[in-house]
Amino acid sequence: SHIVLMLADDMACNPRNPKPATVFSHKNMELNVYGDDVEVDYRSYEVTVENFLRVLTGRIPPSTPRSKRLLSDDRSNILIYMTGHGGNGFLKFQDSEEITNVELADAFEQMWQKRRYNELLFIIDTCQGASMYERFYSPNIMALASSQVGEDSLSHQPDLGIGVHLMDRYTFYVLEFLEEIHPASQTNMNDLFQVCPKSLCVSTPGHRTDLFQRDPQNVLITDFFGSVRKVEITTEAISLDGDLAGFESKLPKDELATESLKYAEQLPVAQIIHQKPKQKDWHPPGGFILGLWALIIMVFFKTYGIKHMKHIF
């Protein structure tokens, strides 16, 4: 699978971090979340609302490397996790700008219309986080938030050796829950909704499933986490004829009957690869050519005498 990580602050390599290159979830230093395989794609000042929306919608300059692109097609399940300071309807980026819930909803609608996702799980851990998923209107989106509108999300435990709180409560308990999940687990979304009740989180986590086509009971956690693919091993040959009747019946009735596009087809690759050298489109107008050659012939005959004309005609 593909992870695009946008970190505005570099806490692991912050000069004030007494344990450099590590970010622990708890002061007992059991789990280093900034491990060896963390790759930050957008760092410090590159984390802007514009870049985030460009990653989502795919309107990226052609020079962007593949690691900074979303590279999703209409069969991809996307997980988006956002955390930081926020409020009723916005999330703060870089101390100077905000992304609003309307912008986010419109970005997701663009993604739906361009068939850039199959199902989308949106998790947000900010103050009044539920306000961020209130405005979604595209199908197949499931959203979780750490607190309702009017509530603050609180942080978990400080590490007095470092001097800051290491993690937020909701994230801490979700991380604890997800550490138990392995690729074969059958835990479904309803269990995820129960993570961090009010007694532990102080704020009330919320979720939204009305846009989601399937019943959350039937949605596995591994549909979004762990890059688990359905692999079926068989020893007999299967012929892939045109008989797709069995496949089509699985689609729910109200889903838009759009043709599915592979990722590759979203780009006009064939056109780009087989570009022929451009034919010359412009030709001088006939009147000009006629006039020019008439002049040249007139000059020629004026100089060399009209007597040559009779040799031509």
Added chain:
Amino acid sequence: MAAPLVLVVLVAVTVRAVLYRSSLAAFISERVEVASPLNAWKRVVEGLALLDLGVSPYSGAIFHETPLIIYLFHFLIEYAELVFMITDVLTAVALYLAIQDFNKVVFKKQKLLIELDKYAPDVAELIRTPMEMHYIPLKVALFYLLNPYTVMSCVAKSTCAINNTVMAFFILATIKGSAFLSAVFLALATYQSLYPLTLFAPALLYLLQRQFIPIKLKSKSFWLYTMQYAALYLCSLVVIICLSFFLLNSWDFIPSVYGFILSVPDLTPNIGLFWYFFAEMFEHFSLFFVCVFQINVFFYTIPLAIKLKEHPVFFMFVQIAIISIFKSYPTVGDIALYMAFLPVWSHLYRFLRNIFILSCVLIVCSLLFPVLWHLWIYAGSANSNFYYAITLTFNIGQILLISDYFYAFLRREYYLTHGLHLTRQDGTEAMLVLK
């Protein structure tokens, strides 16, 4: 004489072909001394590409060549190198034929003057003989084709070569005496770069001389012929401009070509005198100074016409040199054209005073141009003053060359009529001074 000419042509074509295939071709095309905003090949290709995309090539400040060049290269763009080699060969052949005819004219005139006893008795060593004049046309063709300036200009595919060809044909037509063809070629040359307008005067003087019409202001036949020639010239110019209108159905090319030449908006350094001044000038004064600088080209025509009315071909040489020094975007291709004429005046060698210093200045400056450019642009240890100093020195060298030849020519004429050993009234030896 055809065989040596063919040999020279073959050698020249080989040199150019070798350079085209070497890695120097790209380096030379980038040099500012060889390619100016008016005649760079890159701009011609850009203009044609814009046209293929459906945009007028004159939109934006890229393309400043005339529509007839668009027409020429629209069909010949794949054979560009061949076209430029052929234009160089055509120029050399035209100059060869022109100088051959000119030699005959000079010799005839000399014979007439000797018979009329116009020459002083002791000038036998100044009289020109057919023997010494035999190889001059070949030398002219050689000087043009194998001049490093011409070779560089051809390898860079600068359209200055086409301008040189048109001017060479104009000179050929004038010397052959055909007023119509000379007017047509002069109109073509003026149409492409504005300055050959000043060559109208020497061409007119030559044609008048050929028709034996005396150059007196009161003479009716003088005015009649002048009017005829001027009418031919202006009509062909108007016809060519109107024809170019029909190529793109717009008058866009007039501000882009002539407006550009006259108002000098592009201040890329070149071997001319304009760029440095206008780079540091206040906007308030730029119009005034543009006018002053441009007048410089046209200004010398009338005095030279008065002084050199008996010698129009020399006048043409001096005028071409003045154009290539004072024009707004000169390149080494323009210099190559008048340098091709130097063998015609090789009999003036004994009167040239500064020829050694001049040739040193010109050679050293030509070598220093790329050095100081590198120091300025790439190494960053020089600045534009260094490059402009070399430009100034180079142009001073050229001006001194022209004035030296001018002085030598006039001195020879004086000696011819007054004798080689001049004495003052009291019998001591006299010195000729150009005032």
